[in-house]
Structure formats: structure tokens, C-alpha cells
Amino acid sequence: MPDPNNNRTRLVRGEMENHQRSHPAMTETLLSLSINLDRNSPVPLYRQLAQQVQGSIENGEIPRGSRLGNEVLLAGRLGVSRPTMRRAIQDLVDQGMVVRKRGVGTQVVQGSFTRPVKLTSLFDDLTDSDQAPMTKVLSHQYLPASAQVAAKLQVPSGELVLRLRRLRTAQHEPLAILENFLPANLADVDEDVLESGGLYQALRDTGVKIVTANQRIRARQGTPHQCELLNEPPESPVLTADRLAFNDSGQAIEWGQHVYRPSLYSFTVTLVR
Amino acid sequence: MPDPNNNRTRLVRGEMENHQRSHPAMTETLLSLSINLDRNSPVPLYRQLAQQVQGSIENGEIPRGSRLGNEVLLAGRLGVSRPTMRRAIQDLVDQGMVVRKRGVGTQVVQGSFTRPVKLTSLFDDLTDSDQAPMTKVLSHQYLPASAQVAAKLQVPSGELVLRLRRLRTAQHEPLAILENFLPANLADVDEDVLESGGLYQALRDTGVKIVTANQRIRARQGTPHQCELLNEPPESPVLTADRLAFNDSGQAIEWGQHVYRPSLYSFTVTLVR
């Protein structure tokens, strides 16, 4: 929403009244609802718990502002140990859905919270939301690593690396320009695979597992070339993310510099504590 | 609104480990180093452990790519239980410093990782890095909540809210324009306090604890007024963050729209799994 700062309204310094905000019935513990646990499922118990409670919150079975309280009792009622119950609740805390206060209890957050999904996946989630994602490979070449890339990927400077440039679109609108560098010995990704899915999926297919990544998010002015690719006016602002990803052996596996179309893309983060 | 799949990223199978890149001596378990634990400290054991291991990684005592391995043995050697040891290591995983692989062990990440600090505090961390932060209060007024603000803060539309606008500088350079809305009954923050410290510190002083926040990060073109305040050329791109913060009772306590100077400010995030 635009409208930053004008809208001169009357200035009412000072008084600040003290009345309570609407406490909607101050609902107490609301976990008499049904939770189905499958102890033979490969999905961990705490995951099953967290997901079902999350679902109940989102569809209103557990109202905003109500308390979940008493971990010990909850654990007993659901037939799990307290640490397991705690871990489930912790997942909800990390998602910003509930808050805990020592000596008091656990409450569902009041007000709207953004679902902080994409903390783990890229945006192949576009598929899930029927965004019709498509990828066009702009270039796919092996070249000697520059000093910066070599430093990031921890390979000798000049070593061959794969450089990828792709254009991602959703609903036939350009969304992002993705530039990636990968160590050549780990980069047997095929162009066809890249066109049909995401890079991480392609890497997964070749046995490379990406388990953690550090990302820096900035804004800058897009280059004319970038703006043209993104179908934006020249000199438009763009959102950028520089990402260094590691596999399960701790090796830097991918260094990416991504440029997002700001009108269609944003990042959401949940901060805790 | 739809919530199809949570539990994303179940890493698929995959054999094929592209053997060792420059393994510097293939260091094995490197935790014969000294760890001091104070069981009478208010700081939890897992926190003490995580911090000291983190320090040892950063100053090179534990080399990149080396293994930490064997939680059970480590726990025994350090005189803590395995869950405590695990929680400490999990902290390091969440920071992107180490990776774990079932059946194999725990390794320090190779390559440079960004310290993902500011996940919890705002940027009063500027103080810590001698950035000489300063804040100028541009406006401080009570006004009726607009529909948007009322929805975010969960107050009746038209209810009085405090609107704050501040300019944050570091090293005498403007860094950000901070606009915040707070429920009037919780907003007895003083202008003087705001000039000398952060908003969250001011809130803490009045007993309001912010424990979680959802943030959306975007890029857009700055308004002429914003660019002027930030000492940037007109029509420069800006980095924006819209944040909704909750206190320990689950109440929405602050809705902020912040505009950052892109040449001096960026966000870093660590993604896991």
C-alpha cells in the first residue's frame, strides 16, 4: 500500500485512555479437539501434532487469542511425552502463530499473521498455487571461476564452474532472473531438466542435497537489460538475493545472484524472541 | 489462504557422493578443545555450549570442513546429557554454521557463511558495531486508525493509535525511515526515550515485550520525500519492510512500515532444510 506520509490528520497529543482492548470471551484451554496420531507414520509425532494444531488455528477451531495451555496436561491427553508436545508447540512458535509466556501459558496470536512458508523451499511452490511457473534457460556454460565465485564456492580460482542464467515466469509474466554458479564436478544438470523444474529439484535428481543456505536481500536499480527481461520500465527498482547454498557435506554447492521483479515478488520472514 | 502442503522438502534419495574436494588433512573430531560450563549461570547450558563452539569455529580452532561428530561421546566428554548437546548443535545448524547428515556426522560448513545475527534484535546492534546510531523523531501523534491499521492491530476502526515517524542514522548518514503504528493504550512511549534508543527498547521499558514478528520485504521506488530524507537521488530504489509485531500475550502491538536506504542496508537470512 502506497501513501507514505502526508495525510495530515488532527494531532491529538497526550492523553491515552486506559480501557482494555476487546478480550473475546477470554477463551481458556481449547484442546479438547480431535487429534489423530499415527505412530507408524514416517512423519514424526511432533510434526503431526504441529500440523494438526496449525490447521485448527487456521480454520478457526482454535480461536485467535485463546490459550492452548498446560503442556503437561496436553501431552497426557494426547498420549505423548511432554518433550514431544513441547517440540510441536515450538514449531508453532517459530512460525509466529503462538506465543509462550513463562508462568502464564501459550496463546494463539491475535491479529493476522503471514504464513512464513518459503523458509525452506524455493519457489517451486508456484506450482502448488497454480502459478504456471516456467523457466527459460538463457545461458548454460562452463567457465573459469572469477575470484569472487572461487572464494564463495571454495574452489581454486580459475577452476571450471558452471554458470547458469535463467528467466523464471509465472502466469506468463516474468518474475525473476536467476544466475547461478556451481562447481563443475557437481554440475551435471541438464538444460531440459532445468526448463521443466527448479534448480534444486534438478540437483536433487543428481543426488545433491541442499540443506542450508545463507541469503542476503537487497534493493537496487535494475540494469536496462534486467528491466527489459522483467518487462519493467527502464531503471526500475529490483529486489535481489545473493545466496550461498551448502549440501549435507558442508560443501558450498551453489552461489546465486537473483533479481526479482518487485511488483510481483516479496520475501516474508518470521522473527522470534 | 490455501494451505496445501506443509512439510515441504523431504529430501529425496540419492547416493553418489562426489568425493572429497580439498580436504585439509581430513580432520576428525575436533572437540578436545576446552569448554567452560558454568552450571550456576542463568545462561542455559546449551547456549553456553553453542556460543563457545561457535567462537571456536569463527577463530579457526575448529577448521572448516572438519567433523564435530558423535553427539553421545561429545555429551559425555563435556559432562552434559545428549539432548542438551543436541540442542546446542541445533543452534549452530539454525545459524547455518554446521550441517548434519544422519549416519555420518556433523560437519562445519566449508566456505564463508554470513553471520545471520539480527534475526532477533532490530538494529540497535548498530551500537555494538560502533555505528553511532541516532534517531530523529519526525512525528509523534495520536490519530484514528485507518482500516488497514485497524485490521493489522486488531482494534476497532477509528480507534486512536499512535503514529510514529522516525529517521534513523548511523555514522551521520541516514539509514532508514521508520513509521510505526501502536495501539494508543499501550503506547506511552516518550519522544526523548525514542531519540536515545530503539522503539523496542522504549517499549520494553514500559513493560511491553515483543516476542515475535512477521515481516515482508519488498523493493520499490522511493517517493521524492523519502529519497530526500535518505539523502539519495530522487526516484532511487528503496528496500522496505512491513512488520507486524506481537507481545507475549499474543496481541498485535506494532505495525511498522520501514524504508531502508539500499546502499547501506540489507537483510540476511539463513534457510534450513
Added chain:
DNA sequence: GAGTGGTCTAGACCACAGT
């Protein structure tokens, strides 16, 4: 004081990787 979440323990069994 009673009730809550925060931490910690000492075991246990499982799933998976590598031999």
C-alpha cells in the same frame, strides 16, 4: 501459594550411511 513454561537428565529404539 499454585500453576505455568524453561531446562536438564538418562536412558531407549529407530532410520540411515558406510563398511
Added chain:
DNA sequence: CTGTGGTCTAGACCACTCG
């Protein structure tokens, strides 16, 4: 096979909040 991390249990004590 052995060794690793992943999960789970059933207790325990502490720190904190609130009436």
C-alpha cells in the same frame, strides 16, 4: 555389520507469573 543422527519417553528441578 557398526556408527551416526532422529525421535521419543518419564521423570526431575527451577524460574517465573499471578492471585
